[in-house]
Amino acid sequence: MKNNQAFILFALTLLQGCLYVSAEAKNPLQAESSKLVSTQFHSGNSYGKRAKKPSNIIIHHCGGILSHEKMKEIFCDQSTKRSATYGIDQEGKIAEFVEESRGAWTSxxxxxxxxxxxxxxxxxxxxxxxxxxxKSFESLVNLCTDICLRNQIQELKLGENLLIHSMLNEETECPGKYLTDKMPELERRVNQNLLEGKDSVKKEYKKFLNASGDNFNGCWMPVFSG
Structure with missing residues (x-):
């Protein structure tokens, strides 16, 4: 009976999309930043707070070889009317410019x-x-996976919740031919990571049952950190 209760809680957790729980976060469902970020700049170029969690990811390219410092000059200057949630440099390092809880001026x-x-x-x-x-592309795969896990995006679908700038504006070729051609790979790899994440939760649950035996108290919560 107690094991059945544990399974029901486990199933409800999966249905709610609670696959990512950080031990450092008091409320992981309200996380505003990726743990993959190496630098934060806090640009004021945003539409303000969102009414709900983001459900899409939009990919852009910089249209040049830009360091994080150069991105900062553009995204933190209000006169440019530009920003982004995240920027990835050519070494694969990730910077945050606008918190995920706010809409950036990007598209x-x-x-x-x-x-x-x-x-x-x-x-x-x-x-x-x-x-x-x-390196940049690998960081893009990891960042998109992390965004999905924290925002309960169960699956990426190109053209639906995985978008590129040119899908929204026919006058631009952003993010360029190379990244445009890589989008099916990005979709496939992120979704594979999400499936492996679910497998990790199931393994965590099995470990919990084996360790708890008849002492289950109804307080189990999955932990998946990547």
């Missing part, structure tokens, strides 16, 4: 930006296919 659409986490990725070449480095 030229208040509606879209208020529903999305926006990511600007530095190129490692100017022009041509606007390539990005392998």
């Amino acid at each position: 030229g659409s208040r509606k879209e930006d208020m529903n999305a986490v926006t990511i600007e990725v530095s190129n490692n070449e100017n022009g041509n296919d606007w390539k990005v480095s392998d």
